[in-house]
Amino acid sequence: MQIFNYKSQMKLRLTKFVVFLAALIPVALLLWKYFHDSLGANPIEFITHSTGDWTLLFLLITLSITPLRRITRQYWLISLRRMLGLFAFFYGTLHFLTYIWLDKFFDLHEVWKDVFKRPFITLGFSAFVLMIPLALTSTAWSIRRLGGKNWHRLHRLVYLTAILGVVHYYWLVKADHRKPVEYAVALTVLILYRLGFWISETRLTPGR
Amino acid sequence: MSTVKPTSIPSSEITPRSTYLNRRNFLTGAALTTAAAATGLVFRDLAQPSHSARANTKIDGIQKSPFSTTEKETPYKDVTTYNNFYEFSTDKEGPAEEAKNFKSRPWTVTIDGDVKKKQELDIDAILKMTAPEERIYRHRCVEGWSIVVPWIGFSLSELVRRADPLPKAKFVEFTSLYDPRQMPGQRTGVLQWPYVEGLRMDEAMHPLALLCFGMYGELLPNQDGAPLRIVVPWKYGFKSAKSIVRIRFTSSQPVNTWQVSSPREYGFYSNVNPNVDHPRWSQATERRLGEFRKRPTLMFNGYDQVASLYTGMDLKKNF
Numbered sequence: 001m002q003i004f005n006y007k008s009q010m011k012l013r014l015t016k017f018v019v020f021l022a023a024l025i026p027v028a029l030l031l032w033k034y035f036h037d038s039l040g041a042n043p044i045e046f047i048t049h050s051t052g053d054w055t056l057l058f059l060l061i062t063l064s065i066t067p068l069r070r071i072t073r074q075y076w077l078i079s080l081r082r083m084l085g086l087f088a089f090f091y092g093t094l095h096f097l098t099y100i101w102l103d104k105f106f107d108l109h110e111v112w113k114d115v116f117k118r119p120f121i122t123l124g125f126s127a128f129v130l131m132i133p134l135a136l137t138s139t140a141w142s143i144r145r146l147g148g149k150n151w152h153r154l155h156r157l158v159y160l161t162a163i164l165g166v167v168h169y170y171w172l173v174k175a176d177h178r179k180p181v182e183y184a185v186a187l188t189v190l191i192l193y194r195l196g197f198w199i200s201e202t203r204l205t206p207g208r
Numbered sequence: 209m210s211t212v213k214p215t216s217i218p219s220s221e222i223t224p225r226s227t228y229l230n231r232r233n234f235l236t237g238a239a240l241t242t243a244a245a246a247t248g249l250v251f252r253d254l255a256q257p258s259h260s261a262r263a264n265t266k267i268d269g270i271q272k273s274p275f276s277t278t279e280k281e282t283p284y285k286d287v288t289t290y291n292n293f294y295e296f297s298t299d300k301e302g303p304a305e306e307a308k309n310f311k312s313r314p315w316t317v318t319i320d321g322d323v324k325k326k327q328e329l330d331i332d333a334i335l336k337m338t339a340p341e342e343r344i345y346r347h348r349c350v351e352g353w354s355i356v357v358p359w360i361g362f363s364l365s366e367l368v369r370r371a372d373p374l375p376k377a378k379f380v381e382f383t384s385l386y387d388p389r390q391m392p393g394q395r396t397g398v399l400q401w402p403y404v405e406g407l408r409m410d411e412a413m414h415p416l417a418l419l420c421f422g423m424y425g426e427l428l429p430n431q432d433g434a435p436l437r438i439v440v441p442w443k444y445g446f447k448s449a450k451s452i453v454r455i456r457f458t459s460s461q462p463v464n465t466w467q468v469s470s471p472r473e474y475g476f477y478s479n480v481n482p483n484v485d486h487p488r489w490s491q492a493t494e495r496r497l498g499e500f501r502k503r504p505t506l507m508f509n510g511y512d513q514v515a516s517l518y519t520g521m522d523l524k525k526n527f
Contacts (some may be wrong), residue, residue, distance in 0.1 A: 040301060041290030041497050042353055070224055105501065118489060171488065174296035174351065176398050178521075 012076060019080055023087045026054045027094065044102045051095035052124075056169065056183055058088035059162045063190045070197070082138050085158070089135040096128045120171035128163035130157050158192075163189050264426035265339055275416060276344035277510075280354035284424050286497050291431045292349065293450060294399050295384070295391040301331055307430035310390055310450075319367075321456035322377035330434050335421055336369065338362045341437070342425075343418055348480050348509045350444035353495045359439050360422030366411045367455070367463050373409075377457035380412045381405070382438060382449040400463050405449040406462030406476065407440065410517055416441060442511040444478045475527040479518070480509035484527050 030050060033039045039046045062085040069077040095103035114121045134155055136142070143151045143181050168188055242290025264338035289304050296306035315331040340360050346353040349474040368380065388394040394401045411417060418439040421428055440447050446466050466474035473487050482492045482505040493502040508514050518526075 041286035042300070042495065045496065047351070102500075103502070114490075120488060175294070 012079060016083065020083060023058070023084065026050065026091070044098065048095065048103070049096045050093050052169070055088055055091040055095050056162075056165050058084055058138065059158070059165060060089055060183065060186055061189065062088055063158065063162060063187070063194075067190060067193045067197075084137060086138055089131045090129055091126050096125075099124075118169050123164045123166040123171065127140070127143060127161045127168060130161045134158060134161070159191060217474065221365040221491040226395055243423050258502055263304060264392075264429060266426050267422045269339060270360060270425065271341045273341040273343045276342065276358075277346060277356060279344075279346065279356045280498075281344060281358055282497050284489070286421070287357055288429050288431060290497065292351075292445065293378040293431055293433070293460070294439065295393045295394075295403065295451070296431065297393055307434075308394055310430040310434065310488055312428075312430060312435035313454075317436060317452060318454045319371045319382060319456075320454070321458050322374040323380070324374065326374040327371070331421075334367070334419075334436065339367050345418070345438070345439060345441040346509050347441065347445055347448070349352035350446055350474070350478070350486065350491075352489065352493070353497055354509075355497050357439075358424055359420045360425070361418045361420035361439070363415055364419045364438060365415065367419050368409075368412055371455065371457065373457040376459050378409055378459050379457070380407050380409065380462055381454075381456045381458055382407075383456070384449055384450050385451045385453050392417055400455075400468050403449060403465045405438075405447055405464045407438075407447075408461075408517075411440070411514075414514060414517065416511060416514065440507040441478060442514045444480060447478050477518075477523070477526045479514075479523060479527075480505060481507060481527070482522055483507075484524050 030039075030047060031101065033046075034043070054146050062081055065077050065081040069075050099104060100108075100111050104114070113189065115125045134157060137146065137151065137154060146154065166180060169183060170177060173180055236502045266431075291303040292300070293303040296303040296310075302421050310410055313331070317331065317334060319327040321406045339362065341362055342360050344356060344358045345411060346354060347357050366438070382404035382405045384405075385391070385441045386394060407417065418427060418441075420433075420437050420439045421435060423429075423432060428437065433448075437450040438448050438452065438454045447464070461476060464474070466478075467476060480491075485491050495502050
């Protein structure tokens with residue numbers, strides 16, 4: 001759905017700009033806290049948890065764009081999805097960097113050991129790796145090159161990333177599973193919505 | 209259901225036309241005000257340094273101990289704003305907030321079980337039992353971080369002697385306070401309440417085991433286990449029970465709360481051991497709070513003098 005007139009184009013650009021700035025707030029807050037020595041007693045742990053949390057949140061936000069635009073009929077929301085997805089990748093990269101740098105000090109041998117020995121790290125690592133092709137093929141050029149159908153198939157990997165991310169969170173928590181479960185519930189709702197929509201579109205619609 | 213007659217609505221209830229027409233402006237104004245207020249709250253949160261007021265009582269007559277380490281002490285601010293105290297909160301910074309109004313006086317500790325005579329001791333009587341010592345111990349959490357704390361108390365063996373246990377007593381069980389009104393975490397099922405821990409008699413009698421009521425020269429802050437806790441420095445931190453109300457001597461091995469929660473992951477002994485990993489993460493290294501790089505974890509947290517308690521024991525099985 002294209003926007004033809006100048007006023008709505010500018011409104012969309014402004015909206016995207018505001019959302020872009022808002023999506024930077026979490027990392028800006030982390031930087032602010034770093035310079036004001038308010039990251040708490042275990043700063044590396046705080047940064048790791050915060051960036052991981054925001055990765056999951058942005059994944060969930062990205063996955064809720066389509067359900068939201070259908071329910072509210074605000075179809076322009078789709079133009080925010082790529083940016084939000086890339087922010088999920090951005091925070092995921094920060095989270096991964098915090099782990100290999102501040103936790104493992106680039107000891108790649110130790111990182112590799114972890115990936116194979118610690119299931120929750122196996123999942124986290126896999127979830128991050130899955131985001132890379134998605135980030136690399138996020139441009140309009142890629143959609144043209146791959147063709148819409150293949151591009152859509154590839155980008156369905158985002159569901160797997162989100163699932164792996166949630167299980168990664170659940171498996172690293174000591175005893176309080178409330179937050180991972182909240183994320184799991186939200187993700188389940190989003191997936192079920194898409195599944196329901198897909199079923200009704202492809203199976204239940206006559207003549208398809 | 210009765211219908212409301214038009215005449216029964218007082219005229220004072222009718223929205224003025226101008227207000228009605230301007231309702232959208234009102235909503236926008238309300239939304240902006242809320243956003244401004246929220247932003248203000250965020251900045252207020254950022255601007256306030258997180259610390260707990262050191263409004264605690266100083267302890268007199270503290271003696272130095274040969275068991276103290278010379279390592280750098282963790283800053284008071286960190287030890288009082290980074291706590292695992294699920295009775296109050298599962299967040300690290302939660303207990304400092306939630307335990308602000310916790311009442312640690314009056315406080316009674318029950319000594320019962322396999323003892324000659326059951327006792328109900330007032331906390332202040334316990335504090336006076338013998339001269340207080342400062343013991344600067346390493347404290348290693350099972351999660352993989354560690355601190356160095358100048359605890360104040362006296363040898364747990366002193367209390368055990370005064371409890372006069374019967375010969376059949378083989379273990380000491382510690383029970384922490386159960387009070388969901390004061391401890392919001394106990395309204396959730398994150399752990400089974402009340403918190404229970406235990407030691408073998410010879411572990412409790414070991415000179416290193418500390419009955420603790422203070423730190424950094426003052427009485428324990430609420431979030432660190434006021435008014436009475438134990439500190440068992442060669443074991444993971446969760447063994448050092450906080451806010452103790454009952455000490456029971458028994459002939460059967462106590463089932464500690466973390467073992468109940470996850471028997472595959474937390475055992476009774478829980479000696480610090482870099483060779484025995486937690487099922488989900490390694491115990492080979494730890495992060496000393498305040499340090500950038502991780503450091504290798506030491507067997508028994510560096511307290512080799514306890515090794516004789518476990519000769520011949522398979523510490524992989526008895527984790």
